[in-house]
Amino acid sequence: MKSSTGGKDELKSDFFALLAFLVVSARNCVEEPKLYGPFRLIDGASKLIEILEGEGLADEFFLEVKKKIEDKKYSVMSNRDEFIKFLDDLTLNFAEELKRKKKN
Amino acid sequence: MEVFDAIKGRRSVRNYKDKKIPKQLLEKIMEAAIWSPSGSNAQAWEFIVVDNDEEIKKIKTLSPGIFDVPAAIVIVCRDLKRAYGIAGELGKDMLSLMDISMASQNIMLMAYELGIGSCAVRSFGISAIKKLFDLPDHINPELLITLGYPEKIPDPPKRRKIDEVVHWWKG
Numbered sequence: 001m002k003s004s005t006g007g008k009d010e011l012k013s014d015f016f017a018l019l020a021f022l023v024v025s026a027r028n029c030v031e032e033p034k035l036y037g038p039f040r041l042i043d044g045a046s047k048l049i050e051i052l053e054g055e056g057l058a059d060e061f062f063l064e065v066k067k068k069i070e071d072k073k074y075s076v077m078s079n080r081d082e083f084i085k086f087l088d089d090l091t092l093n094f095a096e097e098l099k100r101k102k103k104n
Numbered sequence: 105m106e107v108f109d110a111i112k113g114r115r116s117v118r119n120y121k122d123k124k125i126p127k128q129l130l131e132k133i134m135e136a137a138i139w140s141p142s143g144s145n146a147q148a149w150e151f152i153v154v155d156n157d158e159e160i161k162k163i164k165t166l167s168p169g170i171f172d173v174p175a176a177i178v179i180v181c182r183d184l185k186r187a188y189g190i191a192g193e194l195g196k197d198m199l200s201l202m203d204i205s206m207a208s209q210n211i212m213l214m215a216y217e218l219g220i221g222s223c224a225v226r227s228f229g230i231s232a233i234k235k236l237f238d239l240p241d242h243i244n245p246e247l248l249i250t251l252g253y254p255e256k257i258p259d260p261p262k263r264r265k266i267d268e269v270v271h272w273w274k275g
Contacts, residue, residue, distance in 0.1 A: 017165050024229040025168045031236070032227065042169055078261045 014051045021047060038087060039076045042069055061097050065090065110213045111244035115260065117221025119169045120252030125175045129218050130155065133251070134178070137212035143199030148187035150243055151209055152179040162236060167248060169227025175220075178211060179233065180204050185242035205217040206245055211249050221254035 025040035046069040053066070053079040074085040130153060130223045136150055154160055155176040163177050170177075187200035212222040225248040233245045 019170055022166045024166055024232060025227075027229065028168065028227055036227070043168070043171075074258070 011051070011055065014054065018044065018047050018051065035076055035080065035083065039073065039083075042087065042090075043073055046070060046073070061093075065093065068093075105217045107213070109213065114212055114216040115221070115258050116223040117250075117252070117254045117257060118223055118249070119255040120172050120174050120221065121147050121173060121255050122173075123253045125220060125251060125253070129220065130176060130251075131209055132216045132218065133220070136210040137178075137207045139200040140201035140203070140210045142206070144191040145197060146187055146190040146194065146200065147205065148183045148190065148200045150183055151207075152181065152237060152245075153177075154179065163228070163233065163248065166232040166236065167225060167228035169236040170248070170250055172252075172255070174223075174249075174253035178248075178251065179237070179245050180208055180247040181212075181239070181247060182244045182246055183242060184244060186266055195229040201246065204224045208247055208249055215251055219253070220251055221257065223250045224248075225250060 015064040021040075022044055025044070029037045029040065046066050049058055049062045049069075052062060058066070068086070068090060072083070075082040075086060108260070134151060137149075138147070142148070144205060153176060154163060156174075160173060160177055164173060165178075167171045182200045182204055184196050184200070188196040191199050210226055212224065227244075228245075228248055230245055233239075235246075237245075239245065
């Protein structure tokens with residue numbers, strides 16, 4: 001877990017890196033394999049959670065999502081079906097979390 | 105190490121230990137690069153070796169295909185002017201790409217023999233890297249090769265069967 005002691009400058013630098021990642025990914029997705037689009041989006045989600053984690057804003061759900069992404073994201077390169085199932089499961093996790101939050 | 109063992113053992117390593125690579129090993133890896141074949145012996149390649157942490161982080165920022173901070177990055181470039189001058193249109197448009205690909209494989213195999221992991225990355229901002237390193241128009245960055253001591257070595261991905269792709273011609 002990253003420390004949140006770096007303050008505003010560190011946060012700004014983390015967001016700069018995230019934005020650069022998104023912008024370069026957007027450009028590269030023009031020519032890259034179709035499945036790399038979802039791959040960059042899900043990798044971007046993990047990077048965003050990492051920033052939230054550094055700021056002490058990531059709850060258990062976010063951390064679990066990040067762990068699942070890091071465990072499964074590379075399947076895009078070896079097993080298309082596994083990658084898509086992982087995205088399906090993650091989508092369901094968000095639906096479950098929404099339902100859980102509604103109850104509370 | 106047998107060449108065949110290096111060929112079969114090399115993996116695309118994406119997670120690295122926080123440990124620098126000694127300069128003499130990087131030099132040996134780059135010497136392997138320049139001994140690869142090239143069309144018309146054009147050798148229309150340029151390699152930028154970056155092992156400074158600050159610069160590595162800048163490259164990573166512009167490279168969605170790099171997932172960890174490696175110990176070094178080789179920016180494999182084509183020299184389009186040289187390729188055209190020696191091997192004409194064919195050299196500029198095609199041979200030089202083949203040549204840097206073969207040089208890149210040499211880099212990765214040599215690294216493997218030295219216990220160093222590597223990964224060839226094309227997912228980077230080509231024009232952004234060109235700008236970052238003030239490269240002239242005729243020098244095109246085509247591939248990044250990350251290098252470092254492996255933190256995690258991935259399982260070998262499935263290979264297509266040899267009988268499916270190798271065809272023994274019976275004339």
